Amino acid sequence: MPHVLVLNASYEPLGVVPLRRALVLVLENKALCLEESGAFLHSATRVVAAPSVVRLKRFVRVPYRGPVPLTRKALFARDGGRCMYCGGVATSVDHVIPRSRGGQHVWDNVVAACRHCNHLKADRHLRELGWRLRHQPAPPSGLAWRIIGTGHRDPRWLPYLQPYGADDALARIDGISA
Incomplete structure (x- = not known):
């Protein structure tokens, strides 16, 4: 509709x-x-x-209303539906600093990722893999x-x-x- x-x-x-x-x-x-x-x-x-x-x-x-709420739809809109690691079509949500290592579920630490990159990254830091983000994640405003x-x-x-x-x-x- x-x-x-x-x-x-x-x-x-x-x-x-x-x-x-x-x-x-x-x-x-x-x-x-x-x-x-x-x-x-x-x-x-x-x-x-x-x-x-x-x-x-x-x-x-x-x-x-406070800050923009962190939802899956809003995250995919912020990242343009693209993986922040390889630029492919994003299908999942990834924490830049893994939650298992103290990362928070906040705008600055969450990015859209493709299934392949999310699986390869798992619970590791980007520097361990030698990866870089295409853009630095930030909370949307306005x-x-x-x-x-x-x-x-x-x-x-x-x-x-x-x-x-x-x-x-x-x-x-x-x-x-x-």
Whole structure:
């Protein structure tokens, strides 16, 4: 099912919701459709364009959310879906400093890896293997990462995410995946 970007009344990105939820917001007059996806939804009496971006009519106060949570989807988005050791397609998560040797499960120590590299590295340090990381892992920052980290991306969302660091985030993702 397609997903829709939800913006606050101030155009601040709030999150990504399923198409059905976004359509309910628009039909209940709680949100305005800013971008359409090009698809149409049909009922017995109406034809409605499926939204891609909606903006709430009323401002919603959002409490401080803290840093971007470390999830598998967010990690793969940060690393562009590529192995940080060889550049192949990443299928697993690896700790740069193995947890068995005191490494923590934090953004600075976790990278995406292909199955082959993850198996070869096992619980060893990079210097023991003579390997180097393609890029130094770091925690993502900015509101755009909360959206990009969901794993859902739509080119129509970019103009609404650019003021919140989307260019840096997408350039980093595209630079790593290239």
